[in-house]
Amino acid sequence: EVQLVESGGVVVQPGGSLRLSCAASGFTFDDYAMHWVRQAPGKGLEWVSLISWDGGSTYYADSVKGRFTISRDNSKNSLYLQMNSLRAEDTALYYCAKDPTPYYDSGRGYYFDYWGQGTLVTVSS
Amino acid sequence: EIVLTQSPGTLSLSPGERATLSCRASQSVSSSYLAWYQQKPGQAPRLLIYGASSRATGIPDRFSGSGSGTDFTLTISRLEPEDFAVYYCQQYGSSPPKVTFGQGTRLEIK
Numbered sequence: 001e002v003q004l005v006e007s008g009g010v011v012v013q014p015g016g017s018l019r020l021s022c023a024a025s026g027f028t029f030d031d032y033a034m035h036w037v038r039q040a041p042g043k044g045l046e047w048v049s050l051i052s053w054d055g056g057s058t059y060y061a062d063s064v065k066g067r068f069t070i071s072r073d074n075s076k077n078s079l080y081l082q083m084n085s086l087r088a089e090d091t092a093l094y095y096c097a098k099d100p101t102p103y104y105d106s107g108r109g110y111y112f113d114y115w116g117q118g119t120l121v122t123v124s125s
Numbered sequence: 126e127i128v129l130t131q132s133p134g135t136l137s138l139s140p141g142e143r144a145t146l147s148c149r150a151s152q153s154v155s156s157s158y159l160a161w162y163q164q165k166p167g168q169a170p171r172l173l174i175y176g177a178s179s180r181a182t183g184i185p186d187r188f189s190g191s192g193s194g195t196d197f198t199l200t201i202s203r204l205e206p207e208d209f210a211v212y213y214c215q216q217y218g219s220s221p222p223k224v225t226f227g228q229g230t231r232l233e234i235k
Contacts, residue, residue: 035224044213044226044227044228044229045162045164045170045213045215045226045229046226047215047224047225047226050222050224059221059222059223061223062126095169095170100172100175108156108158108217108218109217110158110217110222110224111158111160111172111175111215111217111224112160112162112170112172112215113172113175113181113182115169115170115171116169117168117169118169
């Protein structure tokens with residue numbers, strides 16, 4: 001059974017930093033790209049970032065580019081999101097999500113077949 | 126960036142009725158790379174449809190997706206009580222990857 005468990009969400013002041021983690025199990029983690037998706041309270045979904053299966057390629061939404069860094073440790077089956085220069089508008093539930101297409105498959109990924117339950121980040125003074 | 130606009134914002138129907146949800150893109154979605162998700166209160170989203178019309182694993186066949194180019198539709202043929210939720214469309218056709226979601230359609234019990 002695929003499981004994604006996020007952690008690290010807390011209340012942080014504007015301008016502060018935070019590192020989110022996602023522990024993955026139930027699948028061959030290093031075969032798949034992984035994503036972070038967020039949802040502000042009472043709002044819709046916003047894709048944040050993507051990292052390739054080997055960590056060699058990363059992509060970001062314009063709203064977080066230059067402030068957030070996605071990374072992974074395949075030896076620990078873990079995904080991370082380093083968040084710097086946090087703003088009030090970064091307040092959201094942050095989901096870790098799995099890409100459906102393994103790297104050796106020519107099919108298109110960049111959608112999400114499994115999601116964690118999310119970790120809440122609140123940016124407030 | 127491709128902007129997705131979902132309509133209606135809220136859809137009020139009764140169990141047993143047919144639901145038709147629309148997702149319109151600001152420009153053509155490459156190769157019909159469009160997905161649909163269902164989200165219930167307090168839960169993570171669940172993948173329903175990918176590639177515009179392929180059902181994800183375990184999704185009942187009352188859910189179907191159609192469309193291409195800029196116009197896509199999610200149809201629920203006969204609503205069950207557990208289908209009342211918020212539905213989001215998402216495109217993944219951009220290169221380099223720039224995933225975007227629609228704003229959601231709330232499907233509520235009439």
